Amino acid sequence: MLKTENIKLAIIGAGRWGMNHVKTAASLLPHENIVVFDSNPETEEKIRQISDKIQYSSLPFFHLSRGMGNIFQREHSNVDDFNAVIIATPAETHFEIAKKCMLAGKNVLVEKPITLVPEEAEELLNLSLSLNLKLMVGHVLLFHPAVLRIKDGIEKNEIGKLQYIYSNRLNLGAIRSEENALWSFAPHDISVIQYLVGDNPTDVQANGGAYVQNGIEDTTMTFLSYPNNVKAHIFVSWLHPFKEQRMVIIGDKGMYVFEDSLKTEKLKFYKKGFKEVDGVIEKFDADYEVINFEETMPLAEEQKHFYESILNNTTPRTDGKHALEVLEILDKATKKLKGGMME
Numbered sequence: 001m002l003k004t005e006n007i008k009l010a011i012i013g014a015g016r017w018g019m020n021h022v023k024t025a026a027s028l029l030p031h032e033n034i035v036v037f038d039s040n041p042e043t044e045e046k047i048r049q050i051s052d053k054i055q056y057s058s059l060p061f062f063h064l065s066r067g068m069g070n071i072f073q074r075e076h077s078n079v080d081d082f083n084a085v086i087i088a089t090p091a092e093t094h095f096e097i098a099k100k101c102m103l104a105g106k107n108v109l110v111e112k113p114i115t116l117v118p119e120e121a122e123e124l125l126n127l128s129l130s131l132n133l134k135l136m137v138g139h140v141l142l143f144h145p146a147v148l149r150i151k152d153g154i155e156k157n158e159i160g161k162l163q164y165i166y167s168n169r170l171n172l173g174a175i176r177s178e179e180n181a182l183w184s185f186a187p188h189d190i191s192v193i194q195y196l197v198g199d200n201p202t203d204v205q206a207n208g209g210a211y212v213q214n215g216i217e218d219t220t221m222t223f224l225s226y227p228n229n230v231k232a233h234i235f236v237s238w239l240h241p242f243k244e245q246r247m248v249i250i251g252d253k254g255m256y257v258f259e260d261s262l263k264t265e266k267l268k269f270y271k272k273g274f275k276e277v278d279g280v281i282e283k284f285d286a287d288y289e290v291i292n293f294e295e296t297m298p299l300a301e302e303q304k305h306f307y308e309s310i311l312n313n314t315t316p317r318t319d320g321k322h323a324l325e326v327l328e329i330l331d332k333a334t335k336k337l338k339g340g341m342m343e
């Protein structure tokens with residue numbers, strides 16, 4: 001049983017995504033154990049609608065850099081110490097804020113991407129190891145029950161030898177000007193593929209196109225080659241006529257299809273493929289079965305996992321090492337993308 005009263009949490013950044021963290025934390029922790037920092041004063045009213053026991057500060061976090069622990073105490077005298085910080089500010093601020101939090105002795109859950117460049121992620125990872133603090137990153141799909149079920153099935157040899165994986169994450173979605181579609185969407189897919197394969201790619205290739213804004217790719221295709229002839233590709237776009245979130249995982253005995261954008265039957269198992277019988281290649285082609293799974297909330301599972309890692313001193317599933325590997329793939333894909341744009 002998780003002793004949530006032992007977690008004292010600061011959430012830094014409560015914008016579009018960070019507010020989900022606030023609501024989730026409010027469903028898991030005593031409200032007086034939560035304080036929210038967001039430099040936009042309009043956030044206060046939204047926090048008040050969730051709970052009047054959650055404390056709020058509109059001071060931009062950088063101004064709190066010196067003696068952060070003391071400022072937390074002075075500003076919020078009834079909260080004597082924090083052992084957990086969730087950072088959901090824009091990506092370019094992650095490194096500085098996470099570093100300051102860890103130097104002040106706080107365990108950190110920082111949103112994806114961990115930082116913008118691998119060197120900074122490496123510094124955060126080393127800091128967490130030398131200070132013996134938890135560094136976790138919000139790769140939320142690794143807390144999705146369907147992804148956990150797929151991983152379990154692969155480990156139990158349900159689909160045989162893993163051969164290839166692809167992911168489509170497509171929509172006529174919100175376009176961003178501070179990052180391209182690769183950085184906006186692909187961290188989720190890279191994180192899942194890394195988790196399922198359990199290895200690092202030996203080669204990363206990428207291509208893409210910018211149509212709506214100059215130099216900001218609306219659509220990208222990334223190819224990953226792993227040891228043992230495992231291949232993967234990731235197709236992301238916010239310039240697409242309909243929403244599709246589909247991941248297909250192929251093995252030599254069967255296949256999974258995971259479609260998170262569907263309302264029902266999100267995960268299917270297909271017993272399809274080819275096998276050699278007396279030197280002849282034969283197709284096997286059975287109908288699919290729906291795999292049911294418990295409908296848990298990935299963000300709540302992610303936060304619980306963070307709190308458990310602090311209270312039980314365990315390594316988070318999406319630790320700094322995992323996040324650094326995801327970032328290194330993003331970094332390599334970006335270099336390929338910028339070298340070979342279809343403009």
Ligand SMILES: NC(=O)c1ccc[n+]([C@@H]2O[C@H](COP(=O)([O-])OP(=O)(O)OC[C@H]3O[C@@H](n4cnc5c(N)ncnc54)[C@H](O)[C@@H]3O)[C@@H](O)[C@H]2O)c1
Pocket residue numbers: 012013014015016017018037038039040043059060061062088089090091093111112113138139140
């Ligand atoms: N895990 C996921 O599925 C997921 C989904 C969406 C976004 N994200 C990530 O969450 C992060 C935030 O994204 P968003 O869409 O919520 O952005 P946003 O711009 O809507 O919100 C950022 C918030 O941070 C606040 N802020 C900025 N600098 C601050 C500072 N120094 N001190 C205090 N507050 C500060 C802003 O006032 C704003 O409210 C990004 O890293 C993004 O990639 C993750």
